[in-house]
Amino acid sequence: MAGKKYHHGDLKNALIRAGLEILARDGIDGLSLRKAAQEAGVSHAAPYAHFTDKQALVAAISAEGYRLLFNQLKAVREAFQDEPQRQLVEAAWAYVQFAQSDPAHFRVTFSSTVKQEKDYPALVEITAKCFEQVVSIIASCQAAGVLRPAPPEAMAVSIWSAVHGFASLLIEGQISHQLLDQMTIRQALVFTLDQLTLVALAQGDFSGDQPAALRRLA
Amino acid sequence: MAGKKYHHGDLKNALIRAGLEILARDGIDGLSLRKAAQEAGVSHAAPYAHFTDKQALVAAISAEGYRLLFNQLKAVREAFQDEPQRQLVEAAWAYVQFAQSDPAHFRVTFSSTVKQEKDYPALVEITAKCFEQVVSIIASCQAAGVLRPAPPEAMAVSIWSAVHGFASLLIEGQISHQLLDQMTIRQALVFTLDQLTLVALAQGDFSGDQPAALRRLA
DNA sequence: TGTACATCAGTGAACGCGCGTTCACTGATGTAC
DNA sequence: TGTACATCAGTGAACGCGCGTTCACTGATGTAC
Numbered sequence: 001m002a003g004k005k006y007h008h009g010d011l012k013n014a015l016i017r018a019g020l021e022i023l024a025r026d027g028i029d030g031l032s033l034r035k036a037a038q039e040a041g042v043s044h045a046a047p048y049a050h051f052t053d054k055q056a057l058v059a060a061i062s063a064e065g066y067r068l069l070f071n072q073l074k075a076v077r078e079a080f081q082d083e084p085q086r087q088l089v090e091a092a093w094a095y096v097q098f099a100q101s102d103p104a105h106f107r108v109t110f111s112s113t114v115k116q117e118k119d120y121p122a123l124v125e126i127t128a129k130c131f132e133q134v135v136s137i138i139a140s141c142q143a144a145g146v147l148r149p150a151p152p153e154a155m156a157v158s159i160w161s162a163v164h165g166f167a168s169l170l171i172e173g174q175i176s177h178q179l180l181d182q183m184t185i186r187q188a189l190v191f192t193l194d195q196l197t198l199v200a201l202a203q204g205d206f207s208g209d210q211p212a213a214l215r216r217l218a
Numbered sequence: 219m220a221g222k223k224y225h226h227g228d229l230k231n232a233l234i235r236a237g238l239e240i241l242a243r244d245g246i247d248g249l250s251l252r253k254a255a256q257e258a259g260v261s262h263a264a265p266y267a268h269f270t271d272k273q274a275l276v277a278a279i280s281a282e283g284y285r286l287l288f289n290q291l292k293a294v295r296e297a298f299q300d301e302p303q304r305q306l307v308e309a310a311w312a313y314v315q316f317a318q319s320d321p322a323h324f325r326v327t328f329s330s331t332v333k334q335e336k337d338y339p340a341l342v343e344i345t346a347k348c349f350e351q352v353v354s355i356i357a358s359c360q361a362a363g364v365l366r367p368a369p370p371e372a373m374a375v376s377i378w379s380a381v382h383g384f385a386s387l388l389i390e391g392q393i394s395h396q397l398l399d400q401m402t403i404r405q406a407l408v409f410t411l412d413q414l415t416l417v418a419l420a421q422g423d424f425s426g427d428q429p430a431a432l433r434r435l436a
Numbered sequence: 437t438g439t440a441c442a443t444c445a446g447t448g449a450a451c452g453c454g455c456g457t458t459c460a461c462t463g464a465t466g467t468a469c
Numbered sequence: 470t471g472t473a474c475a476t477c478a479g480t481g482a483a484c485g486c487g488c489g490t491t492c493a494c495t496g497a498t499g500t501a502c
Contacts, residue, residue: 006447006498007498112392153397160383160387161380161383162383166379166383169375195366225465225478229479262455262456264479
């Protein structure tokens with residue numbers, strides 16, 4: 001769409017996309033406004049027409065991460081409308097896949113460096129929308145007897161903690177290779193969720209042979 | 219012990235301590251070799267006599283974090299020798315308190331920036347020792363019927379994920395204020411652990427009024 | 437349809453900064469004799 | 470006990486770098502008439 005014109009046309013979004021590429025390629029410490037400008041094919045001062053400072057770009061990138069996640073969570077809820085326990089598994093899996101596919105973006109998204117300021121209402125809003133999706137899934141799992149009855153916000157924090165911790169430890173390379181030799185990442189995730197639910201998810205899981213994997217480990 | 223002598227005497231450890239102070243004060247991006255040298259009262263080139271590069275100092279600081287945690291886990295096991303479920307709660311609590319009391323050190327400790335290299339055997343070793351402590355606690359909980367029977371390494375990953383996730387979300391400011399107004403951090407942690415155990419921890423918990431807190435939320 | 441002009445997204449030079457790292461050096465320490 | 474010397478932990482100047490941010494500017498765009 002945008003050629004080599006003087007006016008770029010959609011530089012703001014181009015800078016966000018550039019930032020995502022830099023994160024994927026160079027990691028979190030490699031992200032700079034100057035590099036984003038260069039990646040977008042624009043002089044290093046141009047970004048200041050669209051972002052007041054570096055933090056504003058980081059906030060936009062973080063919001064983009066939440067937006068990505070929100071869309072996935074919504075899609076999962078729609079795809080498995082009457083299967084709350086499957087919603088739970090697939091939502092968690094989407095979360096872990098986000099972390100795996102772009103660890104630096106995942107880290108930026110959930111880091112607080114930006115958040116404490118209230119200067120980014122769009123970020124706050126999409127964060128809240130994400131959390132609502134999680135709470136909805138949790139509530140429907142409780143209604144279906146998949147999760148214990150308890151205040152859904154509290155339960156959401158517990159489940160989210162487990163999934164977020166799993167994703168974090170995974171991308172930081174902290175999960176023992178011994179374990180990952182014996183089972184797939186998805187199986188390890190479902191095993192973890194299984195500890196939190198009242199019904200056995202693993203047997204209903206689509207990858208099939210988790211019990212065998214566990215037997216091998218024992 | 220060390221005055222203003224030309225030879226410092228214990229510069230290596232002084233640099234690690236300096237690094238910890240900088241982390242606490244300026245956060246992860248504020249950590250530099252030059253600042254650590256200054257904080258230790260030494261010229262900015264002096265650290266190179268003890269660390270080959272910046273990464274080596276970071277690795278040492280990470281190892282220090284694991285050492286801290288290891289000591290706490292060991293102390294918990296010794297203090298509650300025949301109460302596995304209390305070991306579980308107090309170990310998790312020690313972990314969360316580490317994160318809360320020094321978030322930047324906590325992040326550095328569990329970040330992989332360094333770890334992939336095998337150049338830091340001391341770091342790898344203390345990491346493994348920490349994980350062993352966790353596995354031991356989990357295994358004794360299983361033996362006591364507090365946790366379901368399953369390969370303890372797999373169970374350890376699940377529990378660790380939940381606790382690590384909780385600690386991470388907490389220090390990134392992601393846990394809803396609404397929830398934290400209704401219950402203490404310890405209560406929220408115990409609630410989470412409760413979802414993972416076969417017996418109710420909350421009632422045996424020492425802070426007492428968690429059920430009331432939950433009732434308030436509902 | 438054509439022209440004057442306001443708007444504003446971009447440019448490029450310049451600023452000051454802190455960083456990691458190297459290098460020739462120097463001062464203190466401790467050991468061999 | 471005293472002296473020569475090797476060792477090595479520290480110094481301070483210097484390197485090159487990329488960064489965030491500002492500033493006077495310029496070129497393209499679109500609107501009023």
